[in-house]
Amino acid sequence: MASLAVPSDNAEWQQQRATWLQALREKSFAGWPTAAEPLRVTQGTERAQGKVRVTNFEYTSQGAMRLPMVVFSNGDPRTAKAIELLDGPFPFTIKL
Numbered sequence: 001m002a003s004l005a006v007p008s009d010n011a012e013w014q015q016q017r018a019t020w021l022q023a024l025r026e027k028s029f030a031g032w033p034t035a036a037e038p039l040r041v042t043q044g045t046e047r048a049q050g051k052v053r054v055t056n057f058e059y060t061s062q063g064a065m066r067l068p069m070v071v072f073s074n075g076d077p078r079t080a081k082a083i084e085l086l087d088g089p090f091p092f093t094i095k096l
Contacts, residue, residue, distance in 0.1 A: 037062065040059065057070075
């Protein structure tokens with residue numbers, strides 16, 4: 001395996017960064033849309049059990065791809081202090 005040289009100064013780091021970003025754009029993100037599309041969020045059903053409100057939404061991810069999103073909130077979601085993403089391998093919280 002070839003060894004990689006560590007850039008010795010800021011100019012070399014900036015060049016390496018530019019090279020990496022270009023490779024990411026060409027190889028990893030090439031299939032992503034070039035312009036943002038409207039999400040076209042629509043609200044579906046909503047139900048409450050005690051203080052927990054469950055609201056179903058659907059949004060446009062890309063092109064004709066519509067995806068579901070289920071929001072669980074404690075009371076009115078417009079007064080939320082944080083959003084927790086629980087799906088996927090890396091759950092996280094966004095403080096509002």
